[in-house]
Amino acid sequence: MTFLALDVGNTRLKWAQYDAPVVGAKLLAHGAVFLENIDRLAENDWHGMPEPSAILGCVVAGDAIKRRVAEQMEIWDVPPRWVHSSPQEAGLTNGYDHPARLGSDRWVAMIGGYHRLLARGIHKPCLVVMVGTAVTVEAIDASGKFLGGIILPGHGIMLRALESGTAGLHVPTGDVRDFPTNTSDALTSGGTFAIAGAVQRMVDNITRHCGEAPECIMTGGAAWKMAPSMSVKVELVETLIFDGLLEIAARRFKA
Numbered sequence: 001m002t003f004l005a006l007d008v009g010n011t012r013l014k015w016a017q018y019d020a021p022v023v024g025a026k027l028l029a030h031g032a033v034f035l036e037n038i039d040r041l042a043e044n045d046w047h048g049m050p051e052p053s054a055i056l057g058c059v060v061a062g063d064a065i066k067r068r069v070a071e072q073m074e075i076w077d078v079p080p081r082w083v084h085s086s087p088q089e090a091g092l093t094n095g096y097d098h099p100a101r102l103g104s105d106r107w108v109a110m111i112g113g114y115h116r117l118l119a120r121g122i123h124k125p126c127l128v129v130m131v132g133t134a135v136t137v138e139a140i141d142a143s144g145k146f147l148g149g150i151i152l153p154g155h156g157i158m159l160r161a162l163e164s165g166t167a168g169l170h171v172p173t174g175d176v177r178d179f180p181t182n183t184s185d186a187l188t189s190g191g192t193f194a195i196a197g198a199v200q201r202m203v204d205n206i207t208r209h210c211g212e213a214p215e216c217i218m219t220g221g222a223a224w225k226m227a228p229s230m231s232v233k234v235e236l237v238e239t240l241i242f243d244g245l246l247e248i249a250a251r252r253f254k255a
C-alpha cells in the first residue's frame with residue numbers, strides 16, 4: 001500500500017514515497033531533481049521502487065512538464081492523480097476569486113499548514129510562506145478560510161532581473177547585512193529583506209483583520225536561507241506540501 005507524493009515546481013520536482021496514503025505515514029524514500037533531468041526519473045530515482053498503490057501530486061510547471069512526468073510513471077500501472085485547487089478541501093475554504101486558478105502547490109501547502117495547527121489543538125490564524133522559484137504568502141483565518149495571499153519573485157528571479165536590467169550589477173552572491181557596504185551584500189540583503197518585509201506586512205494585515213497574530217509556517221527549497229532573516233517567528237516545515245498531499249490522499253484513497 002505505498003503512496004508516492006509529487007511536488008512539481010518551476011525549478012525542481014520533489015517526490016516522497018510513504019508506506020501508506022495516510023497522515024503520519026512512514027517516509028520510505030524521497031528525492032528532488034531539476035526539471036531538466038525529469039526524463040530520467042524512471043531509470044534513476046524510481047528504478048527498482050515497488051509499484052505505488054496510489055500517486056498524488058501537485059504541478060505548477062505547465063502541461064508539457066506534467067506530461068513528461070506522467071511518461072516516467074508508465075513503468076507502473078497506476079495512473080497519477082493531480083490536485084486541482086477547489087472551493088473546498090480537507091476543511092479549508094478557498095477565498096480566491098476563481099478558486100481553480102489558485103496554484104495547486106499553494107492550496108496543498110495551506111492544507112498541510114492548517115492541519116498541522118489543528119493537530120496541535122491550535123485554532124488561530126495561519127500564514128503559510130513558500131520560498132521557491134517564486135515566493136508566496138497565504139493568509140488563512142482561524143476557521144480555515146483562505147483569505148488571500150501574495151506572489152512575489154523569488155530571490156533568484158529578483159537578482160537575475162537586476163542583472164539583466166542594469167549595466168553594473170554582475171557580482172557574486174554576498175551576505176545578508178543590516179547595512180550593506182558593497183554591491184554583493186547590497187543585492188543579497190535587498191532580495192532577502194524584500195521577502196522578509198513582505199511576510200511582515202502580511203502578518204500585519206492578518207493581525208489587523210483577525211484581531212489576533214497568526215502562527216507562521218515556512219517551507220520551500222530556500223526557506224532555510226530565509227529563516228535567520230525573518231522579523232517574525234516562523235516554524236520551518238520542509239515537508240509541508242507532502243503533509244498536505246497526505247491529508248488529501250487520506251481522504252481520497254480511503255478504502
Ligand SMILES: Nc1ncnc2c1ncn2[C@@H]1O[C@H](COP(=O)(O)OP(=O)(O)OP(=O)(O)O)[C@@H](O)[C@H]1O
Pocket residue numbers: 008009010011012013131132133134154155156157192220221222225226
Ligand atoms: N539566499 C537566498 N535567500 C532566499 N532565496 C534564495 C536564496 N538563494 C536562492 N534562493 C531562491 O531559492 C530558489 C531555489 O529554490 P529551490 O529550487 O530549492 O526551491 P523549490 O521549492 O524546489 O522551488 P520550486 O518549487 O519553485 O521548484 C531559487 O529560485 C532562488 O530564487
Ligand SMILES: CC(C)(CO)[C@@H](O)C(=O)NCCC(=O)O
Pocket residue numbers: 009010060101102103104105106132134135136151
Ligand atoms: C505562484 C506559483 C508560481 C508558486 O509556485 C504557482 O502557485 C502558480 O503558478 N500559481 C498560479 C497563479 C496563482 O496562484 O494565482
Ligand SMILES: [K+]
Pocket residue numbers: 009010105130132220
Ligand atoms: K513549490
